Amino acid sequence: MDSPFEILGIESDADDDEVVRAYRKRVKEAHPDQGGSTREFLLVQTAYEKIQDGHADEPLEIERADRANDDTASRNGHDPAHEATNGAGGADDADHEDEDDEQEEGYRVEYLNYETLADHGWDLGDDDLFEKAADANLDPEDYGQLSFTSDKNLLAAAEKCGYPWPYACRGGACANCAIAVVEGEVEMPSNHILSQEMVDRGLRLSCISVPKTDELKIIYNVKSLPGLEELRLPAQQFDKARSND
Incomplete structure (x- = not known):
């Protein structure tokens, strides 16, 4: 199981600017329109949020990322998997x-x-x-x-x-x-x-x-x-x- 830092491809002692740069790079790479997948896209988002919330020591699994983002989607009234793969449809x-x-x-x-x-x-x-x-x-x-x-x-x-x-x-x-x-x-x-x-x-x-x-x-x-x-x-x-x- 990868840690949030490993998912973003950075060291655990990375400063805030490095974390933001890594997140922006990884979220582009993981986007379904760029050859990634919805699950990877959501995992990258969840990893970044874990770091920002001070829970970077918690390992992530794809299933856990799916659940976390499903909860967020429910609150926001949209389906990120559908939107990420279907664009402005x-x-x-x-x-x-x-x-x-x-x-x-x-x-x-x-x-x-x-x-x-x-x-x-x-x-x-x-x-x-x-x-x-x-x-x-x-x-x-x-x-x-x-x-x-x-x-x-x-x-x-x-x-x-x-x-x-x-x-x-x-x-x-x-x-x-x-x-x-x-x-x-x-x-x-x-x-x-x-x-x-x-x-x-x-x-x-x-x-x-x-x-x-x-x-x-x-x-x-x-x-x-x-x-x-x-x-x-x-x-x-x-x-x-x-x-x-």
Whole structure:
């Protein structure tokens, strides 16, 4: 049975920076779209979480990693095995869901594509940003609302409605899927990437964040903000990721 450090390929005395670098490297290698497997991907995630939680002395087995991540998936309202291997397939999945379920209201998320701001001379800090977006006749991909009933993560909720928001690893190991929360609250169960200053600014990772308030206003596709570029992964390594990530 390998230890968490062995799974990440580092020595047990590795410092925090070495652990983070090793995790980001291993999670890329283990991703199903990169020739790895879902089980290996989950094992790498669990190993990193064990180290971060101070339980690195506990050996890991694949079965234990599966159970741990199944528990996390249940809390987050998504299936990491399905999402990791199927990428941004939410639009296809939505075709198989009952139309009545899709129309039910629960969480309501008003979203705006960060890339539209420069085109209209808007600023991220504008108090009336969403009011201006509502009056600008933007394409539904760039501005609109999502409604869903379960605790899906925000990326999965957008995909369920057919919107291909940016992502790469789907495991909270990069900033490709970063969003800015303008109004409302979301829960991000773990954070291995964003600095506290970024979190304080309202930045979150959509692939692991779930709503905590009934209504949210978020700006997605903010991966080009200062400080986030070096936290991104090359999207071309993941066949399902958007080509402009």
